[in-house]
Amino acid sequence: MSIEEQYRTRAKELLSGGAVKMVIGYGKGSNAKRRRPIFISSADEVERLVLDDACITNLSGYLVSEGLLSDEKRVAVFLRPEGIRAINILAAESQLDAEQIVIFGFDVAGNEVTALKGINVEEFSDIIDSIKEGAPEAAEEELFEKIEKMSPQERFSFWQKEFAKCIKCYACRQACPMCYCRRCIVDSNQPQWVNTSSHTLGNFEWNIVRAFHLSGRCVECGNCDRACPVNIPLRLINHRMAEEVLGAFDHFAGTSKTQEPVLASFKKDDSETFIL
Amino acid sequence: MAKIGVFICHCGENIGAKVDCTKLAAAMGEHPGVAVSVEYKYFCSDPGQESVKRAIRDNNLTGVVVAACSPRMHEATFRKACAEAGLNPYLCEIANIREQCSWVHTDNDQATEKAMDITRSMVEKVKRNNKLQPIEVPVTRRALVIGGGIAGIQAALDIANAGQDVVLVEREPSLGGHMAQLSETFPTLDCSQCIMTPRMVEAAQHPKIRLLTYAEIESVDGYIGNFSVRVRMKSRYVDINKCTGCGDCITKCPAKKISSEFDCGLGKRTAIYTPFAQSVPNIPVIDKANCIYFKNGKCKICSKTCQCDAIDFDMQDTFEDIEVGAIVVATGFQVQNNTMYGEYGYGKYPDVINGLQFERLASASGPTAGKILRPSDGVEPQTVVFIQCAGSRDPSKGVRYCSKICCMYTAKHAMLYAHKVHGGKTHIFYMDIRAAGKGYDEFSRRAIEEDEAAYLRGRVSKVWEENGKLMVRGVDTLLGRPVEIAADMVILATAIIAQPDAKEFAKTIGIGYDEYGFYNEAHLKLRPVESSTAGVFLAGACQSPKDIPDSVAQASATASKVLALFSKDMLEREPVVATNNEATCAGCWGCVLACPYNAIEQKDILDRSGRIIKRVASVNPGLCQGCGTCVTFCRSNSLDLAGFTERQIFAEVMGL
Structure with missing residues (x-):
């Protein structure tokens, strides 16, 4: 039985038995290589679920939709390891109760889909630890290497060029499971710290503020990057911030549901290279 | 409509010589919302303050900006003056055009321009300032003194003699600290223990x-007036309530060859021990690492000897919370470990010792x-050589600072040696003799003139062993020639370092500390015994190297600070506290x-039927110290700091 069929069967059982009220998974998209999120509340609909190598979107952000979890019923969700890490962070930041989440874990290597064992978020800790120990994924990217080798001036003008494209649509924010604030700092206008117009200054402010807000929290699922209509390589900024946080504080985002946020906590042996 | 007074x-000349104050006053007078803009030679003077008060009353000012020195100097002065004139003190701000402008610039025109920017920026802030009321918090009238050396004992006694409760915490088994280890004390040569032990008792x-x-x-945890302290009572393995201090256990303990910390490794002690004969309390502790029972599971001789059944091998560390x-x-x-000077042979030759060992x-x-x-x-x-500054004033191998007490204790050691070994020869290599203090210079002269200490100005390059003698090679820079001395013992005047x-x-x-680990005072000259944290005071050598008189004086000074704090029922605190916008708070608890x-x-947050709608952060103004850490952390900008609100800061920035 393929993983897709296994998970359909499991979804059917959970829904018909009333163990979960909803399954958030992937369905067919507008073409053969696109998948769109689907939200299934009835056992009859499980045949709509698709699981293949095109299922790349991190669906965890849908869990914090207002009111979804407030009835304390459980919800099942299809998640890759990044998505599972996102559940840990959301739980650590009190945005959801991890007990309410039933995980359909899977991973994709090449075009092969493998199932990840477990249902509760704690059961995936070994997998997450092995990702932390493993080589960072974005390192394979040529562009990242290229940016790393640039002088600060070159790097600045690289990002200036990239950010110049930004149209302030905030698709990155909407796609990101970590951007759950009810009022984003850019929507605050008393005072208006971040310039609203999409010119260089405002664009810089927005993208840099977002990178800082995600440092120590980003799981590098790539949702923002894929959502960007003007193809700004946002994953590279976030990857760089994740590396900084890992190097400076040995903090890998989303290792457990009780992990303390790196920028809000301190350890006595934290490096203090920035304090003279 | 804002009516701001500038x-x-x-x-005097401090600002006036660099900033064109007349031009500044004229420019500010034209700024929107400024009703009064005047200059004066010294606004902090009585007539100066009076003129501010008069201007507030005459013009019904809604805010005041004093362009002057740092707010650390006179913010309180002018806020008080404003309050006396009926203006809420938090509607008064200081524009620092001295430390941050006139003192640091050479060009008059540019300094004037900058002063305008600074003042304008504060005017814009004051326009958005709110009236704030001080917060009152209760004071717990009990002091904690950490450290039971002479400084801690003195502070504890002074506070207690004024009728306030003190908890004195010492991490060693006995009170006393370093002073209990000393032989005689300069400049009077009275016995250290004779003056120390009565204080301990x-x-x-x-x-x-x-x-x-x-x-x-x-x-x-906590803050001035309301600290909550957790103390770990290390297990002594001796019940402090049962033990009578008879000392039988110490006599019988078979583990007798443990190097004594109190004797700096020159003497031995047992595994169950008191550091010294006059220990206070006279209750021994068991050194778990060296105890035969803890190592082998057999012995318990102390327990069998004890007639009070005071030994308890199962004792565990306990914790106590103290308010x-x-x-x-x-x-x-x-004291610094001198092994970094390989050429002096400390640690290699047993007869090269440090000053504390000589004590x-x-x-x-x-x-x-x-x-x-x-x-x-x-x-x-018969011949001894003292080497001063063995670590101090040596940025390459030791520490950059002067340890302050070594010149005096070396002179003292020379005297003690002369008094005890008649006919012995003393040579002292020194860089400078620093003998500032009451009776100090006379004391060091006495060592030279009466006790025949031969002072040689110069450094020692090498100490080595030859025919049972310690050969000391140095230089006498006053005579400009090398010196070689065959000595029987060499004493290094080791540097004082932080714990x-x-x-x-x-x-x-x-609290804050410097690069060496000495604790920082709030102000080197004007607030020398206060730390940077309100309610935490510093006494003795934890702040910088000190001799006994200085440590005692500083300890008494901390006591006076503590007693002043305890003289009121309620502490008035600045109302600079954080507030949370519950409507926008995302409840991530990062701020917590x-x-x-x-x-x-x-x-x-509940609805009418009592159901939880959402959970938000809530700041307790009694506990908040207004540090602003939560404000910078909050991603949704829901937290804000009264007196430094986002709107005020933004206006300040935009006013530049």
Whole structure:
């Protein structure tokens, strides 16, 4: 039985038995290589679920939709390891109760889909630890290497060029499971710290503020990057911030549901290279 | 409509010589919302303050900007003046055009331009300032003194004698600290223990002092007037309530060859021990690492000897939470390990010792009962060489600073040696003789003139062993020739350094420290015994190297600060506290963790039927210290700081 069929069967059982009220998974998209999120509340609909190598979107952000979890019923969700890490962070930041989440874990290597064992978020800790120990994924990217080798001036003008494209649509924010604030700092206008117009200054402010807000929290699922209509390589900024946080504080985002946020906590042996 | 008064102070020449105050006053007078803009030579003077008050009354001012020195100098002065004129003090701001402008610039025109920017920026802020009311918090009238050396004892006694409760915590088994180790003290040559032990006993017997020895501070929470301290009582393995201090267990303990910390390694002690004969309390502890029972599971001789059944091998560390209103830190110092000077042979030759070890040799309670004998063979040395600044004033190998006491104690050692070994020869290599203090220079002269200490100005390059002698090669820079001395003993005037865990401990109690680990005072000259944290005071050598008179004086100074704090029922606190916008708070609780004062808690927002709609952060204004850490952390900008609100700061920035 393929993983897709296994998970359909499991979804059917959970829904018909009333163990979960909803399954958030992937369905067919507008073409053969696109998948769109689907939200299934009835056992009859499980045949709509698709699981293949095109299922790349991190669906965890849908869990914090207002009111979804407030009835304390459980919800099942299809998640890759990044998505599972996102559940840990959301739980650590009190945005959801991890007990309410039933995980359909899977991973994709090449075009092969493998199932990840477990249902509760704690059961995936070994997998997450092995990702932390493993080589960072974005390192394979040529562009990242290229940016790393640039002088600060070159790097600045690289990002200036990239950010110049930004149209302030905030698709990155909407796609990101970590951007759950009810009022984003850019929507605050008393005072208006971040310039609203999409010119260089405002664009810089927005993208840099977002990178800082995600440092120590980003799981590098790539949702923002894929959502960007003007193809700004946002994953590279976030990857760089994740590396900084890992190097400076040995903090890998989303290792457990009780992990303390790196920028809000301190350890006595934290490096203090920035304090003279 | 804003009616702001701008008051530009010349501060004599301090500002007036660099900033064109007339031009500044004219420019500010034209700024929108400014009703009055005047200059004056000294606004902090009585007539100056009067003119501010008059201007407030005459013009019904809604805000005041005083362009003058740093707000650390006179913000309180002008806020008080404003309050007297009926204006809420928090509607008064200081534009710092002295430290941040006139003092640091050379070009008059540019300095004037900058002064305009600074003042305008504050005018824009004041326009958005709100009236704030001070917050009152209760004071716990109990002081914690950390460290039971002479500084800690003095501070504890002074506070207790004024009728306030004190908890005195010492991490060693006995009170006393380094002073108890000394033989005689300069410049009077009175016996250290003779003047020290009465104080130790007085502290231990004082009804207002609670003594906790063999105890360490685990954590400190809270703030001035209301600290919550967790103390770890290390297990002595001896029940302090049953033990009578008879000492039978010490006599019988078979593990007798343990190097004594109190004697700096020159003497031996047992595994169950008191550090010295006059220990206070006179209750022994078991050194777990060296105890035969703890190592092999067999022995318990002490337990069998004890007639009071006071030995308890199963004793565990216990914790106690103590509420205090003020903390005196008197954690003392250590001496530097001299092994970094390979050329002096410390650690290699047993007869090269440090100053503290010489104290133990000279002390009547020491391992040689006060006789000066070489550690290697117990023979009386006929020629001794002292090397001053062995670590101090040496940025390459030791420390950059002067350890302050070594010139004096070396002179003292030379005298003690002369008094004990008649006919002995003393040579002292020195860089400078620093003998500033009452009776100090006379004292060091006495060492030279009466006790024939031969001072040689110069450094020692090498010490080596030859034919049973320690050969010391140095230079006499006054005569300009090399010197070689065949000595029997060499004493290094070792540098004073901070306790090895001083920095860690500073983080535990939340105070600042310098690069060496000495604790920072709030102001070197004007607030020398206050730390940077309100309610935490510094006494003794934990702040910088000090001799006994200075340590005692500083300890008494901390006591006066503590007593001033305890003189009121309620503390008035600045109303600069954080507030949370509950409508926009996302409830991530990052602020709860980030807050160093545990001032933020979770609050449930309920609907009419009592159901939880959402959970948000809520700041307790009584606990909040207004540090702003939560504000910078909050991603949704829901937290804001009264007196420094986002709108005010933004206006300030935009006013530049």
